[in-house]
Amino acid sequence: MPQLELQDLIDANDQPFVVIDRDYRIVAANQRYAEAYGATPNAIVGQHCYAVSHHATRPCHKNGEQCPHQALFEHGEAVEVLHTHFHADDQPGRIRIRGHALRGVNGERFLGEQLYPLEADAGTDCDAMRMVGQSPAFLACVDNLARVADCEASILLFGESGVGKELAARFIHARSARAGGAFIVINCAAVPETLFESELFGHERGAFSGSSGLKKGLFELADGGTLFLDEVAEIPLGLQAKLLRVLESGEFRRVGGTHTLKADVRLVSATNRRLLDEVDEKRFRLDLYYRLAGIDVDLPPLRERRDDLPALAAFLLKRLTGARRACQLDATALAALQAYDFPGNVRELRNLLQRAVLTCRDGVIRAADLHLPTATVPVLPGTQALAEVERTHIRALLDTHAGHRNRVATALGITERTLYRKLKRYGLS
Numbered sequence: 001m002p003q004l005e006l007q008d009l010i011d012a013n014d015q016p017f018v019v020i021d022r023d024y025r026i027v028a029a030n031q032r033y034a035e036a037y038g039a040t041p042n043a044i045v046g047q048h049c050y051a052v053s054h055h056a057t058r059p060c061h062k063n064g065e066q067c068p069h070q071a072l073f074e075h076g077e078a079v080e081v082l083h084t085h086f087h088a089d090d091q092p093g094r095i096r097i098r099g100h101a102l103r104g105v106n107g108e109r110f111l112g113e114q115l116y117p118l119e120a121d122a123g124t125d126c127d128a129m130r131m132v133g134q135s136p137a138f139l140a141c142v143d144n145l146a147r148v149a150d151c152e153a154s155i156l157l158f159g160e161s162g163v164g165k166e167l168a169a170r171f172i173h174a175r176s177a178r179a180g181g182a183f184i185v186i187n188c189a190a191v192p193e194t195l196f197e198s199e200l201f202g203h204e205r206g207a208f209s210g211s212s213g214l215k216k217g218l219f220e221l222a223d224g225g226t227l228f229l230d231e232v233a234e235i236p237l238g239l240q241a242k243l244l245r246v247l248e249s250g251e252f253r254r255v256g257g258t259h260t261l262k263a264d265v266r267l268v269s270a271t272n273r274r275l276l277d278e279v280d281e282k283r284f285r286l287d288l289y290y291r292l293a294g295i296d297v298d299l300p301p302l303r304e305r306r307d308d309l310p311a312l313a314a315f316l317l318k319r320l321t322g323a324r325r326a327c328q329l330d331a332t333a334l335a336a337l338q339a340y341d342f343p344g345n346v347r348e349l350r351n352l353l354q355r356a357v358l359t360c361r362d363g364v365i366r367a368a369d370l371h372l373p374t375a376t377v378p379v380l381p382g383t384q385a386l387a388e389v390e391r392t393h394i395r396a397l398l399d400t401h402a403g404h405r406n407r408v409a410t411a412l413g414i415t416e417r418t419l420y421r422k423l424k425r426y427g428l429s
């Protein structure tokens with residue numbers, strides 16, 4: 001075999017590529033890799049890999065990250081992981097790293113790392129799927145999602161309303177081995193209790209009055225893919241037992257059917273209520289909770305990642321205006337957004353911007369165009385019962401939002417179905 005110059009070989013690679021020895025020292029880096037970290041290959045060789053890419057003083061597995069170096073040198077495996085690296089401009093960026101086991105002329109081992117910046121990744125590059133954000137809280141969350149995507153475990157996503165749970169579920173699906181299969185959504189709050197079973201498992205011709213032809217259920221449609229159970233806390237108790245049985249056996253029957261069917265489905269569920277609290281309140285079965293929450297992932301609310309606001313707002317504005325004239329936020333608008341708490345998270349931000357785009361005439365959105373709701377917290381006498389406080393608060397919100405129940409539900413961080421129940425209970429419907 002011809003002896004090739006290592007530097008020439010790795011410079012031929014279009015992606016950043018680096019070769020690392022057992023002691024975490026970089027022994028070679030291609031031009032692309034060096035550029036990504038604002039240096040030349042010569043300046044990088046001899047440095048610790050974690051110092052260059054993580055600005056850290058110790059290996060990343062000692063900071064709790066999955067580390068390709070550790071995987072190769074301790075376990076003999078070449079693994080692919082997702083990390084946050086710091087680019088030349090000191091900005092954090094999401095990177096997918098593919099580890100390669102390399103052998104030196106004397107048989108010694110080296111780790112070759114090929115880097116793929118995630119923004120250029122097919123699964124996340126189309127606009128509808130793009131998860132925008134670079135704040136540490138958001139990056140940690142996306143990192144988590146990318147790690148859990150590949151395993152087959154059931155995932156339970158927890159986060160406030162509008163925080164991006166469905167987007168996260170799509171992200172998981174797109175990065176899983178099931179990406180070629182269907183991604184099926186069921187919003188458990190929106191399906192009337194009586195239709196739940198037939199929605200999930202389908203029904204045979206004439207199974208009940210009003211059922212016309214044969215209908216496949218969402219479970220069946222998700223065969224080979226992912227079923228996303230949104231607002232999972234809203235599944236009626238009676239159905240929870242049935243769902244559990246199906247999840248345990250993988251078998252089900254259509255309503256009115258006699259054949260047992262099988263479907264190979266991966267479940268991703270989402271909730272904005274702590275399911276274990278629901279279990280304590282006897283509204284949710286503990287055994288079903290364990291089935292659904294193989295791994296749980298928390299999505300941070302927008303007010304805990306305010307650093308993401310400018311990029312998110314710019315991205316949403318671009319999507320809202322499309323090919324039409326671009327709109328921009330001025331400094332007063334950005335400051336107003338930074339000071340606002342966003343009970344409805346990214347969805348609320350999008351809705352605010354949508355309204356502002358319609359009213360702004362010169363392409364500049366100012367604070368006043370955003371019509372941010374001002375917090376009017378009523379001061380109530382200390383002796384009022386909790387239910388009365390709740391009733392008063394809901395009534396005030398209905399006034400503020402001109403009777404728009406979806407906006408009131410968003411502001412309260414509850415589902416519309418829960419709001420409807422409360423309106424009925426308090427005689428406000």
Ligand SMILES: Nc1ncnc2c1ncn2[C@@H]1O[C@H](COP(=O)(O)OP(=O)(O)OP(=O)(O)O)[C@@H](O)[C@H]1O
Pocket residue numbers: 130131132133159160161162163164165166167168230270272312315346347350
């Ligand atoms: N990080 C993000 N980057 C870009 N868009 C986002 C991000 N997070 C959320 N969005 C957008 O915000 C909107 C709301 O997101 P999504 O429907 O996923 O929220 P959700 O948590 O599932 O809401 P709900 O609890 O009400 O079902 C969507 O239009 C989504 O595309």
